[in-house]
Amino acid sequence: MNKISATTRQLVYSAAAIALAAVCSMIKLFEMPMGGSVTLVSMLFIVLIAYWYGPCAGILTAVAYGLVQFVMEPVFYTLPQMLFDYPLAFGALGLAGFFHKKKWGLQVGYIVGVIGRFVFATISGVLFFAAYAPEGMHPLAYSAGYQASYLVPEAVVTLVILCIPPVSNALAHVKQQAMKH
Numbered sequence: 797m798n799k800i801s802a803t804t805r806q807l808v809y810s811a812a813a814i815a816l817a818a819v820c821s822m823i824k825l826f827e828m829p830m831g832g833s834v835t836l837v838s839m840l841f842i843v844l845i846a847y848w849y850g851p852c853a854g855i856l857t858a859v860a861y862g863l864v865q866f867v868m869e870p871v872f873y874t875l876p877q878m879l880f881d882y883p884l885a886f887g888a889l890g891l892a893g894f895f896h897k898k899k900w901g902l903q904v905g906y907i908v909g910v911i912g913r914f915v916f917a918t919i920s921g922v923l924f925f926a927a928y929a930p931e932g933m934h935p936l937a938y939s940a941g942y943q944a945s946y947l948v949p950e951a952v953v954t955l956v957i958l959c960i961p962p963v964s965n966a967l968a969h970v971k972q973q974a975m976k977h
Contacts, residue, residue: 802853809974810845810857817841818864825953830928831871831881832917832946837954839889839913843906844967846893848974855890858909862886873924880920888912902967903958910951917943 802810820838827833842861846854862882872878891912892905921939929938957963 802849805974805976806845806849806853809848810853810860813841813845813857814861814864817861818868821865821868826946826949828942828946830925830942831869832943834946834950834953837950837957839910839950840906840954840958842886842889843892843902843909844971846890846909847896847902847905848971849893850896851890851893853890854893854896855887858890859883859887861889877920877924880916880923885913885916885920888916903955906954906958907951910947914940914943914947917947 817838817840820836820841821833823836823838824833825836842858843854845857862885865886866872866878866882870878871881889909889912892902892909895901895905895908898904918936918939921942922935925939926935929935958967
């Protein structure tokens, strides 16, 4: 779809993806003490919208999801921190849309989206949470390690799940439904 405007189908699938991601984000396999958790594939639903409909729809859906996450579990100290941690970090998941026409686009896009989220969350950690770094540890190393400790395990679990044939077949079927005109 080369149009910027969204179809009703795209809006419905995007809203459903946000709802499913929000529910899955509450199923925490592991939770970090100062925010961040390994959830049950919550980021995947947002990446699917980007993969199906491209970067514009993906980024818009991802930013909206970031705002939903802020409402659900707000960690708010300053406006710039809130922007980095929610609309920008979650919005980066929409970068997956740039791979929507590529072979292995879902997997590659998912990885790129998670890396984008990692970058914004790491920047936020350096700028706004450096005081929590242990004495003698560089805030960048601390923040990157902290973010990786929950984002990498969730990414690995999600990528493994995506490789299960019934899952990939089901997602291919849902994609066909999502792309009907």
